[in-house]
Amino acid sequence: xxxxxPEIKEALMSNRMxxxxxxxxxxxxxxxxxxxxxxxxLGHRYGSAVVVRKNGPIxxxxxxxxxxxxxxxxxxxxxxxxxxxxADNRMNPTDVKLVEMAPPDVAGALAAGAIDxxxxxxxxxxxxxxxxYGRVLFHARKYWPDYISCxxxxxxxxxxxxxxxxxxxVDGIAxxxxxxxxxxxxxxxAADFVGRYYYRQSPALLRWALTNPIDRVMYEPLSPRRKDxxxxxxxxxxTGVLDHDIAFEEYVDTRFAEGARNETSWKYEAGAGxxx
Amino acid sequence: MRRxxxxxxxxxxxxxxxxxxxxxxxxxLINDRLPVGRRKLNVAYIPxx
Numbered sequence: 001x002x003x004x005x006p007e008i009k010e011a012l013m014s015n016r017m018x019x020x021x022x023x024x025x026x027x028x029x030x031x032x033x034x035x036x037x038x039x040x041x042l043g044h045r046y047g048s049a050v051v052v053r054k055n056g057p058i059x060x061x062x063x064x065x066x067x068x069x070x071x072x073x074x075x076x077x078x079x080x081x082x083x084x085x086x087a088d089n090r091m092n093p094t095d096v097k098l099v100e101m102a103p104p105d106v107a108g109a110l111a112a113g114a115i116d117x118x119x120x121x122x123x124x125x126x127x128x129x130x131x132x133y134g135r136v137l138f139h140a141r142k143y144w145p146d147y148i149s150c151x152x153x154x155x156x157x158x159x160x161x162x163x164x165x166x167x168x169x170v171d172g173i174a175x176x177x178x179x180x181x182x183x184x185x186x187x188x189x190a191a192d193f194v195g196r197y198y199y200r201q202s203p204a205l206l207r208w209a210l211t212n213p214i215d216r217v218m219y220e221p222l223s224p225r226r227k228d229x230x231x232x233x234x235x236x237x238x239t240g241v242l243d244h245d246i247a248f249e250e251y252v253d254t255r256f257a258e259g260a261r262n263e264t265s266w267k268y269e270a271g272a273g274x275x276x
Numbered sequence: 277m278r279r280x281x282x283x284x285x286x287x288x289x290x291x292x293x294x295x296x297x298x299x300x301x302x303x304x305l306i307n308d309r310l311p312v313g314r315r316k317l318n319v320a321y322i323p324x325x
């Protein structure tokens with residue numbers, strides 16, 4: 001487990017990690033810079049929001065003019081959603097000040113008044129809401145239908161030498177996604193398990209993030225789609241974090257998603273002792 | 277003097293053993309030393325969607 005995307009990038013490049021969940025623009029930028037990695041699947045859809053102080057003066061997006069907004073990385077969809085909202089509200093890119101901040105730090109920074117808002121993935125918007133000091137100004141889907149953020153990236157040498165291992169990994173994510181979409185009980189069970197054994201976060205926080213509302217984060221469909229990524233590369237070009245066009249096939253390998261197309265949900269009922 | 281040295285040595289050994297048990301991920305350490313072809317994939321993530 002890492003605490004920030006730049007560290008994940010370094011671990012992937014140095015082969016300390018062979019695969020990683022990272023924000024899509026960072027994966028595309030790595031490939032554009034010649035790093036031999038490919039996106040093979042999505043981690044989820046939606047699940048990002050812009051959060052402001054609960055009793056603060058910001059009531060609409062236009063109120064963010066002149067304010068400081070934290071983002072996880074300049075290579076993140078959470079940054080691009082701000083630019084998309086700025087354009088939709090006929091505002092200029094210079095109307096807000098963006099600062100990069102490690103995701104676990106943003107809720108505290110908002111509570112302390114160090115920032116005016118943050119654009120971040122779950123569970124940090126939920127953390128600010130549960131803590132009573134944050135309010136969701138908007139969820140990413142308001143400005144970006146079919147929004148995606150984290151993607152699964154795998155080193156090219158692993159794809160070439162162990163395609164069956166990559167397929168097993170993608171199949172497992174596909175099955176887990178389908179399982180999570182089977183209802184509230186599954187999401188609550190996942191929150192308890194992941195909170196304790198993976199994220200080391202409060203299960204109550206993850207329950208909030210996964211069920212309030214139920215489609216706050218979605219885990220299907222997770223296949224990488226050309227139009228979603230072409231939108232991301234276009235926004236990256238417009239906002240100065242990608243200096244040349246890059247073809248979808250150069251940074252995405254769709255064969256593993258195609259291989260997982262007929263996968264079905266894990267046969268495991270929430271609370272049961274074992275899975276099949 | 278000898279008694280003090282023995283107690284200190286035992287204390288250091290106990291702390292070291294506890295540290296090795298609680299803070300070292302032996303699975304990762306062993307995996308990183310296997311030949312590339314036999315290694316399990318290390319998948320990085322951060323606690324965020």
